[in-house]
Amino acid sequence: MRSYLDGAPELPVRGGKLHVQAIADAAGIDRQTLYKNASCRALIEAAAARVGADAVAKGGPAALDPEHARLERRVSELERANAALRVEVTELRSRLRRLAHVEEHLTETGRLVR
Numbered sequence: 769m770r771s772y773l774d775g776a777p778e779l780p781v782r783g784g785k786l787h788v789q790a791i792a793d794a795a796g797i798d799r800q801t802l803y804k805n806a807s808c809r810a811l812i813e814a815a816a817a818r819v820g821a822d823a824v825a826k827g828g829p830a831a832l833d834p835e836h837a838r839l840e841r842r843v844s845e846l847e848r849a850n851a852a853l854r855v856e857v858t859e860l861r862s863r864l865r866r867l868a869h870v871e872e873h874l875t876e877t878g879r880l881v882r
Contacts, residue, residue, distance in 0.1 A: 769795050769808055773815045783833055786816050 772795040773779070780787035780794075791812070792799040802808050874880055 769797060769811055773811055779815055785833075786812060788812070 772791070776794070780790035782790075788802050789799050792802055797808075802812055870880075
């Protein structure tokens with residue numbers, strides 16, 4: 769990490785802050801390491817001061833970009849809605865299979881199953 773930050777002629781910046789994902793990819797480490805590891809975080813903050821960018825925002829990746837946080841919330845909301853719809857589809861398919869048997873019996877016998 770230190771060798772990447774020292775050797776890079778310029779660091780990727782997005783929205784006035786260091787682009788942490790790009791730095792992590794270039795350094796070959798996991799992005800969360802930059803947030804959770806105190807020494808990595810200190811290196812990032814020192815690099816940000818050196819290039820004149822804001823340091824990594826407190827609170828993790830979502831705090832870096834309000835648009836990113838909004839999109840993350842939207843994705844979570846859509847995933848919950850999708851899960852609810854999957855349950856509903858499963859229940860409706862089960863009901864459809866049951867009603868198909870009733871229709872088949874009614875067609876064959878002319879009598880309704882009770």
